Amino acid sequence: MFDFMMSDAQKQLREEVRDLVRWVPRQMILDMDQDKIQFPKAFLKEAGRRNLFGVRYPVEWGGRGMDWVSTCMVMEEVGTLGYIFACVFGVGAELVCDAIILHGTDEQKEKYVKPLLRGDLFAAECLTEPRGGSDFFGTTTAAVDHGDHFVLNGQKRFIVGAEGADYFLVYARTDPDAEPHKALTCFIVDRGEGVRVDYIYGLMGSRGGGAGRVVFKDVRVPKENIVGQLHNGYAVFNTMMIPERLGTAAMTIGAARPALTVATGYTTRRKAFGQPIAQFQGVGFQVAEAAMLLDAARSMIYTTARMVDSGVPAKQTRRMVSQAKKFVTESCQKVAHNAMQVMGGIGYTNVFPVERIARDLRLASIWTGSNEVMSMIIAHEWYKEYLAGKGRKTERDFENDAAEAHAADEKIYE
Structure with missing residues (x-):
């Protein structure tokens, strides 16, 4: 459907990722869902062996020198295995x-990036603390x-990949007396x-x-393990918001896709009142809505990815990335909901994978910044854009296009 946006190299990369997806044993998926496998090292090693991690990074550090559109495509395809596969894939190799x-x-790139992208080491990002996750500047570590x-x-806490990580990216308070933006430092631990x-x-x-x-007790961290500048962890965190939220949105599409595929197949075979239930509008319309939401989500993802690839400054992409994260994750949860609904009771069992997909996707609107935080960012950035545009007056005065537009006595604002 979206092949027209991809180059031949990207299409070839997609086939490589799909080959990895086909390689994953069914039992691995089942064992992870039952916590029999607590961390999928075999999967990550295989992905690294195939050079599928960090495709947008320079070749000299183990990437492929590609772009964000390619990365989003990779994350979507990995997500089809299950949301958690894409989570652990992205936490180390992307974040x-x-x-x-x-x-x-x-x-640091030689010591930590190269082996991670090869699948020889594993890493996790440590951000959320017991007192909260969205309040980044409230860090007490x-x-x-x-x-x-x-x-x-x-x-x-709630650190995805912690169980198998060889090292951690940790934000900690290094200047307790400084203002929030200048109080934290990012470390490799x-x-x-x-x-x-x-x-x-x-x-x-x-x-x-x-x-x-993850508990740190008198851990000695050499100064060469500071990422960026001392007391300037905010600069690192700020750039991380693109991979965290755009990557999260892209992989959510992949995780929802199988639910729609399974439900579509089921409704073409399941019969009621002498005909396939796909022929009933109550079913077909829900499948149609799910397909529409996935396409809309994918359109938003690739548009935003192209925006980032075009070099638009991060402060200008902030609203688009936040919108993508909120819209896509909520849309994909609706896709899983519709899939289960049209399948009826059997969709609520583990005879089909839809119930697992629905459980997995519930995480999407919570982690990497809750969707309520996304709404705060969207509103903040939208009003900034509005006020800036109002000052330039580059558009028509739409407010004036009303019959009684000049009734000043009726326009009361205080």
Whole structure:
């Protein structure tokens, strides 16, 4: 459907990703959902072996030198395996790598990015804390300067990939007296002495991704493991919002696709009142809505990806990325809802994978910034754009196009 947007190289890459998807054993999917597999190292190793991680990064660091459109396509295809596969795929190879590629030193890229993209190491991003996730500047994890190193104490929770990570990207408070934007620093923290991971969560869905609590107790972190500048973790966090939210949205499309595919096939075979239920409007219209939402979601994703690829500054893409994350995740949850609804009771069982998909997708509108936070960002950016445009007066005065537009006595604002 969207092949017209892809180059031959991107289509070839898509076939490579689909070959990886076909490689994954059915039992791996089932075992992850039952927490028999707590972290899919075999899958990540295979993806790294096939050079499918971080396709938009420079070739010298292990990527393919491609773009965000390619990345979104990869994330969508990986997502068809299940939402959690794309989560663990993206956390290390997209989020952590992005921070180091954009802000790290060549030594850090050599030591941490190359082996991660090969599938030899695994990484997780540590952002959320027990007191909250959306309040980034409320971070209480602290790192104290000890000359040639910092000593890190604190804890993070709901960390996807924690169970299998060899190192962590950690935001910590390094200047307790500074204003919020200048108080935090981003560190690479190796898994070792003083780092404890607790795999404790009974998740509703998206299981098997190693989500856990990470506790740091007097962890020695060398100064060469600072990502970016001291006390400037906000700059790293700010650029991470594109891969976190755009990548999340793209993979949600992939995770929802199988639900629509399964439901469509079921409704063409299941009969009631002597005919396939697909012929009833009550069924067909719900399938049609789901197909429409997936296409609309994909249109938004690729438009936003093209915007980022075009070099539009991050502060201008902020609204589009936030809109994509909110619209796509909510639309895909509706796709799963419709799929289950048209299948009836059998869709609520594990005879078909729709119930697992519905459980998994519930995470999409919560993580990487809740959709309520997305709405706050959208509103903030929209009003900024409106006020800036009003000052330029480049458009027609639409307010004036009313019969009584000049009734000043009726236009009361205070």
